[in-house]
Amino acid sequence: MKNRRLFFSYTLLCVLILFSQCKNKQHVEDSEFSLISTAISNTGSKHYFNPGQYPVERSELAIGGFDSGTGGLSVLNSIIELDEFNNSSHEPGSDGIADFISERFIYLADEANMPYGKYNAEGKADFLRELVLKDVLFLLGNSYYSSPQDRMPKKDKGAVKSIVIACNTATAYGLETVRDAMNDWDLDIEILGIIEAGAKNAIELLSGRGKDKSVIGVLATEGTCASGGYPASILKIAKHQIPEADIMVVQQAGIGLAGAIDEDINYIDPSASEIRDAQLYYGPGIDHSDYPIDLTLWDKYNFKTGNGLLIERDEQGEITRIQINSVLNYIRYMVTNLVISSSDYPDYSLDAVILGCTHYPYFEGAIRDHFLFLKQLDEKYESIIPENIVLINPAQSLAIELYKDLVSSDLTGKDHYKNSSFFISVPNSLLKENNINELGEFPYSWKYGREINSSLQYVKVLPFSDQWIDANIRMRIKQNLLSTYNIIYPEI
Secondary structure (H helix, E strand, O other): OOHHHHHHHHHHHHHHHHHHHHHHHHHHOOOOOOOOHHHOOOOOOOOOOHHHHHHOOOOOOOOEEEEHHHHHHHHHHHHHHOEEEOOOOOOOOOOOOOOOOOOOEEEEOOOHOOOOOOOOOOOOOHHHHHHHHHHHHHHOOEEEEOOOOOHHHHHOOOOOEEEEEOOHHHHHHHHHHHHHHHHHHHOOOEEEEHHHHHHHHHHHHEEEEEEEEEEEEEOOOOOOHHHHHHHHHHHHHHHOOOOEEEEEEEEEEOOHHHHHOOOOOOOOOOOOOOOOOOOHHHOOOOOOOOOOOOOHHHHHOOOOOOOOOEEEEEEOOEEEEEEEEEEHHHHHHHHHHHHHHHHOOOOOOEEEEEEEEEOOOHHHHHHHHHHHHHHOHHHHHHHOOOOOEEEOOOOHHHHHHHHHHHHOOOOOOOHHHHHHHEEEEEOOOOOOOOOOOOOOOOHEEEHOOOEEEEEEOOOOEEOOOOOOOOOOOOHHHHOOOOHHHHHHHOOO
């Protein structure tokens, strides 16, 4: 009888174990992204890693971060320069020492696939989520290439102890997907996104002002705006913290701005002096169905002329086509439209504007200047735009959240941020199926036409170098993000 009971117990235990394994396997297989399962099961996959062998002691590991390009360096710069805590006690209060001075970072700029903000508009939100998964897998793994011509990767990249999604669009579409994947992989790595941080910052600002009626503006990419991530987070937090306030959220997509900042040829061509072929330009235009240039608003746009604005006229001199061809003009178009939308609430003031794309803080001065230009241009705008309009960079709030998380998890490091590593993706020229133009970039139709669950290695990830970082972008980093620039280029 005793042996029979032991046999029954053993059989039941085996059945339960088998059921648990099948249930977990089913959960993975039901996922629309095969990458989630192949990353840990297919040793031949370019994204393979073994969660069971992931470092257990993690305090000495780097902090990982990524964005669709160099814009996320603005987030990293905010983290590096943060001094809101006492480094010894970890209590709030500046001590004159950078809070993350003992941390090192591994940063990935997925430049080959940028801008992320366009994928949803092209019906490729799932492909964007897969890109976010691949970014995370790169940070978790140990592989990278020294050169685009290398067929075998190096295997000496370190792991990370936490991951910051420095991209608003990637956070909006990929945060929950990545967190679900972490559960499937049974890996307790904290993933922090930037949207909630920005929303918290805006509500804290309004809480201190005690206003009854406010508009919070959001300047972001098409994808971030379409996700509704910022309005949902703002209103959710406001409901708990300032339920008596009447808050409106107005969004404006900066179509093409992030791409123009990173000199994506689909949005800007500094060498162009006349209208480009329609297949080469994807920014706003007179006949654009979603983002038209309204000639009745010409004085409000205040576009800077020259080759920053390409214009075609008919025989009578009337404008027939317009293409924006400078970062400044993209900014003026975007800010003008946000203010016009905000004027639908004449009894409210535009008290805060969230710079909901990591590229935008580079041009905070130009953004503020156009708000103030519109304020003095029209009485209607004067009443809704405060003289001291606040532009919020969510990176500051994200940096504070990251510090608190490391302290609570006992993961503070003992290294130095000057030992950080920077990587960038480039199109894989060795992949015969790839479509790469003469500039070494993915053409628009190919970039936004790819499908999920392909085993093709579209890009290779390499260390930062001047070969892949344009001189203008490098200068912008130096001018605006000097702390980060000095880490990337320590010899300068």
